[in-house]
Amino acid sequence: VLERHGASVRVLPAERVVAVFGVPRVHEDDVLRAARAALELPAGARTGIASGDVVVSDDDPRGPALSAAARLAARAEPSRPLLDDLSQEVLGSAARLDGAVLLGLDPGAEPVVRRHGAPLVGRSRESALVQHALERAAEEGRAHLLTVLGAPGVGKTRLASETIAGLPPGWRVARGRCAAYGEAAGLRPLADVAAEAAGAERGDPPQTAFGRIEQALSGERRSEALAARLAGLLGLREPGPPEETGWALRRLLEITAAEAPLAVVLDDLHWAEPTVLDAVEHVAEHATRPLVLLCLARPELLVERPGFGGGLPNASSVRLEALPPPEAARLARSLLGGELDERVEAELLRAAGGNPLFVEELLAMLRDAGRLEQADGRWMLAGSGQPLAAPPTIQALLAARVDALGAEERRVLQRASVAGQTFTLDTLHALNGETPEGAAERALLQLRRLDIVRPAAGDEAFAFRHALIRDAAYDGLPLERRAALHERLARWLDENAAEAERDALVGHQLDRAAAALAAIGGDADALRAEASTRLAAAGRARAARDDLVVAEGLLARALALVPADAPERLSLLVDLAEAQREVGEPEALAQTMSELRLALDRTPDVSTAVRARLVEAVIELHRDPAASGDVRQIAADAIATLTPLEDHAGLARAWMLASMAEGLRGRLGAERTAIEQAVEHARLAGDARRSWDYRVRITTAHMWGSTPASLLEQYGRELLDEARSLGERTAEAAAETCIGVGVALQGRGDEGEQLVLRALAGIREVGLRMRAGAVLELLSQVELLRGDLAAAERALREAYGILESTGEKGYLVGVAPALGSVLCSLGRHEEAEPLTRLSEEHSSPDDIVAHVLWRTVRGRVLAHRGEHAAAVALAREAAELAARTDCLNVHGGVLLDLAEVLGLAGQPEEAAAAADQARALFERKGNQVDAARARLAAAQAREPTRGARTS
């Protein structure tokens, strides 16, 4: 019994028997086979069925699945087979269970139970083709052979059943299905077709069906010979010669089709025996009545029978492709009953690649595992960002498909899987080593025919049809082979990959090699160390290029490969922390920082320790500015320590921290000088990227400081040319912002707005959230110059949201009062007040600009409430603090606010004087827009009848 169902069997002492299904070859229905066999075992057998990995060497199977099965068998009652959880899951609704006891199986069960969970999506073109073939056959009274070819699960059976359900009245249907083994193998599908064509019900015993057939044949010429052949087909007597089977079947079908047009559906024809295929071709070639043979098969059919139906004038075929992404997404929405979050959708499409069965199974798996959550009416993926893996059902199906390939195809597929989802012919050759000329190309061609691999964008590039088939091929590679292949590919990439990507690619392959080696208990330390070095180099290069999102990922991987006590850990932590801060990942950052502090205490390396402190200071300044230490002092100490060491890389960072300290104090001239020092030290350290990056940041000091508008425009344009020639999107964005602010100050607000919006789009494109916040703040300035308060509010609210969500406070204490100021101008003073409190509480004592801003806004709020004395006092304090800075626009703005507060307090002369002072500052900045506003404010203060101040 066991062997008939395809098991390899071993008899052990004490009447114990071990049956392994799926060895030496995996089948998609191995669990189903085991279950069927268990039900057919002699009465009294105690059986346990478990699924999982089995190791077979020297004919001696071992592994956790076997011990699990043995334990189940020991517990089982006679003739009541017990199933483990995984087997139950795989069998799904095909099995009738009492707890874990297998009672019976659905006779028509497919290896992967089809859920038919959603109404048909798409397929209108393919349906029309089938429809058309049916109509023509009926009209012309001829036979037609239509073959639908497509990968497993793509929807062949579904397409056919939908078409059959929609047949016009008067049509008859006869169905047969081929199977890989067992009863339904052999001629059974044809017997089923014959029985149903003659009017028998499905499930009728052969005798009854034969009775129907005899009835149908009555009155025919040679009816006895026909009946004899058909009885052979039904297994009621010895089958006749194969050619005569085709003849008898054709005659029977013709006889039925003479009464009404007939649709014959033959499913899973890739499993058909040659006799079945011969008979089908015979019917197609010779039948002279309205009948359509609708044959459904996986592309493997054409491996067995490349010319199936090919020579016939009345044969055609349709390829059923995967659903295009929008339709696959529609299917998923329909299955879940709701919208999908972008990440779920992308991940689903990556894994399933438009295969409806995989979409169904993946969603069912996620739902059963509780990994789908609905929020705001959208389905989200809970838990880690792990890529989706195939459910066990699909795993078996795909593993079987890979296993059934020819040796060369399987070899090529498995090697390609080492390269990843996409691969080139070159990488394949590198992985393949010495193989006969053209072998890989031939195998690839075959894999394309089977719709397992498809051409991808790029020169001689290919991709797996979907990620799950890649995983299946990869999983079929023994770990030792995997390790060797990954390393081989790493060495090849080191010679051949483009320089910009080399470290990342090599590092990735070495990392995989190390993982595979470690999994079989090998010594992977050397590989791991090498992988880490390469990934770290790639991460640092990316960080230098401002590609921080990618950098962060690479650095985190590099770090994970380094042992806990390795000295290089500290510098990796420093770089990772910097990247995480920029990307805006507060939780990951907090973790990195706590590890960083521990590592810092242990390191004897002064330079690294100082660098770590510098990074820590920057991070603290942003995270909790009120509690951060004296950053100017920290920077000065670092400069003093590092200068004698001539550690220019460290000095560059120290000067950047110094520049931040000056910026906080509103001394933008000094900030600029400090950045220039940083630029020079980075250059001396040979870090051209960083040097350039710092130079780009000088624009910020120019914008906020005393540099006149016309020069902003000029500097910005020079920088833009340079950035474009280097192809640097972030630098371009900085330049565009600088020009935008410059032209807006000069009264060309719309032009300025366009430029800053472009910059913002650029920053978003590269995924730098913190910097997007900074650009939004400048955008609000431009909107204010344009007089669009609503747009200014929107920009600031967005900036506020970003900073808040990243746990950032260093910028937030400036953005909050800026938003408060806009709200005051909109007459919403009460909303402004809490924002000033936030800034008051959280800003660093050194952050003069924040202190200026919250005071001036609070002054306006108090004045609005009629608390004039307090208002004037605060506004004056703000103006005095602002006078210590060289932020001309901020200073001017504060004086204008003071003028407003004084005006409301009934002090027009003082108000006019403040407005005059403001005008002078704006004029120095070349800020023509605010200078005009200040002029008007002064005039109105002196002559109040001319109307209220407009903002």
Ligand SMILES: Nc1ncnc2c1ncn2[C@@H]1O[C@H](COP(=O)(O)OP(=O)(O)OP(=O)(O)O)[C@@H](O)[C@H]1O
């Ligand atoms: N266009 C579609 N819209 C909605 N669901 C679909 C569509 N196509 C297929 N399905 C569903 O996907 C699952 C797999 O389809 P089906 O069984 O027809 O695949 P198949 O191509 O016959 O696979 P196999 O080669 O394994 O027989 C079924 O549950 C089916 O209902």
Ligand SMILES: [Mg+2]
């Ligand atoms: Mg099918």
